[in-house]
Amino acid sequence: MPLAIADAQAMMNVINAAKRVLVICHRGPDGDAIGSLLGIAHLLEQQFPDKKISMHCVDSMPDTFLYLPGVQRVTLSPTAETGDCAVFVDCAEPKLTELHGTHPQLFDGSVPTVVIDHHPDNPRFGTVNLVVPQASSTCEIIVQLADLLDWKIPSDIATCLLTGVYTDTGGLLHSNTTSDVYRTVARLLRSGARHQLAVTAVFRTAKLSTLKLWGRVLEKITVTEEGGAVSAVTEGDFRATGADYSELVGAIDYVNAVPGMRFSMILSERDGKVKGSIRTLREDVDVAAMAGKFSGGGHRKAAGFALPGKLKPEVRWKVVDQEQAAAPPSSHPQSASSAPSSYPSPAVSHPTPSSSPPPSPPPRKVSS
Numbered sequence: 035m036p037l038a039i040a041d042a043q044a045m046m047n048v049i050n051a052a053k054r055v056l057v058i059c060h061r062g063p064d065g066d067a068i069g070s071l072l073g074i075a076h077l078l079e080q081q082f083p084d085k086k087i088s089m090h091c092v093d094s095m096p097d098t099f100l101y102l103p104g105v106q107r108v109t110l111s112p113t114a115e116t117g118d119c120a121v122f123v124d125c126a127e128p129k130l131t132e133l134h135g136t137h138p139q140l141f142d143g144s145v146p147t148v149v150i151d152h153h154p155d156n157p158r159f160g161t162v163n164l165v166v167p168q169a170s171s172t173c174e175i176i177v178q179l180a181d182l183l184d185w186k187i188p189s190d191i192a193t194c195l196l197t198g199v200y201t202d203t204g205g206l207l208h209s210n211t212t213s214d215v216y217r218t219v220a221r222l223l224r225s226g227a228r229h230q231l232a233v234t235a236v237f238r239t240a241k242l243s244t245l246k247l248w249g250r251v252l253e254k255i256t257v258t259e260e261g262g263a264v265s266a267v268t269e270g271d272f273r274a275t276g277a278d279y280s281e282l283v284g285a286i287d288y289v290n291a292v293p294g295m296r297f298s299m300i301l302s303e304r305d306g307k308v309k310g311s312i313r314t315l316r317e318d319v320d321v322a323a324m325a326g327k328f329s330g331g332g333h334r335k336a337a338g339f340a341l342p343g344k345l346k347p348e349v350r351w352k353v354v355d356q357e358q359a360a361a362p363p364s365s366h367p368q369s370a371s372s373a374p375s376s377y378p379s380p381a382v383s384h385p386t387p388s389s390s391p392p393p394s395p396p397p398r399k400v401s402s
């Protein structure tokens with residue numbers, strides 16, 4: 035269901051009644067969070083020149099997005115005053131802002147708020163909620179909003195909004211890339227969005243440390259008996275490559291590219307925990323259920339978990355008799371078909387979290 039004009043008008047009533055507008059996105063901001071933060075803030079400045087519009091995020095902006103016009107104006111936590119209103123973008127729930135503890139007035143109804151989001155499980159925590167689960171991204175909703183209200187989208191704002199559509203659809207490759215997404219992209223390009231700027235920064239730029247870390251991930255891929263492509267990175271890998279944890283994001287797509295797998299997984303060690311990211315391309319595999327076994331969660335095709343512990347690599351050797359070793363190649367990718375017939379066939383198991391079962395960690399959802 036597209037955005038309703040009544041919702042757009044309800045948002046206008048909140049903004050009209052306020053002196054200042056605090057626009058807020060979630061912690062650990064991605065392209066959609068930052069694109070929608072800048073996009074709606076700039077649109078509001080254009081439409082309400084007499085109001086003070088400020089942009090906030092508890093985390094600083096990642097280098098990848100420093101090309102976005104106006105990004106340097108984003109500041110950390112806001113100071114909420116009487117007469118303010120707040121607009122939350124791309125926030126699936128209050129705690130993702132990290133302001134729920136420090137700024138209760140933004141969540142208890144004292145300050146009127148507008149929530150613009152596309153996450154289906156958004157609890158609609160605003161005074162006015164523009165929640166459109168069918169939208170690929172929050173930026174796509176903001177384009178709809180601007181068109182409903184007959185607001186112009188100048189080139190700089192179009193570049194911000196296009197960035198969010200690109201990043202949340204993985205460069206128009208994910209299954210959420212509907213015909214509406216293509217229409218939105220065409221509309222933004224007509225408005226002068228600088229798409230090569232976005233493509234180069236988001237999809238064609240990687241730090242040396244990131245490439246080195248990904249090299250380790252790719253080198254260590256093993257195929258498990260259950261049909262999983264699994265890799266793992268240790269604290270030592272992070273130290274040796276100089277990469278931080280955030281640089282692992284995206285590597286899973288390469289592990290997931292091994293043909294014929296039921297699922298793919300990257301295990302990573304961080305701060306005494308082992309984090310797992312799981313993906314699948316198959317309809318008949320539910321990785322959220324797999325992650326659930328380790329107190330994690332997520333979606334059917336992308337999920338994750340975190341367990342206390344460390345990674346312990348393990349090598350398994352299997353002794354087979356001559357007849358078996360000489361048998362024609364089986365369908366199993368680890369069969370020793372090319373080994374001389376009298377050799378034992380090596381089967382390398384994937385590294386597994388080596389800790390004893392954790393003292394039942396509280397159920398949590400690990401974003402994937």
Ligand SMILES: [Mn+2]
Pocket residue numbers: 066067124152170171172202
């Ligand atoms: Mn989003």
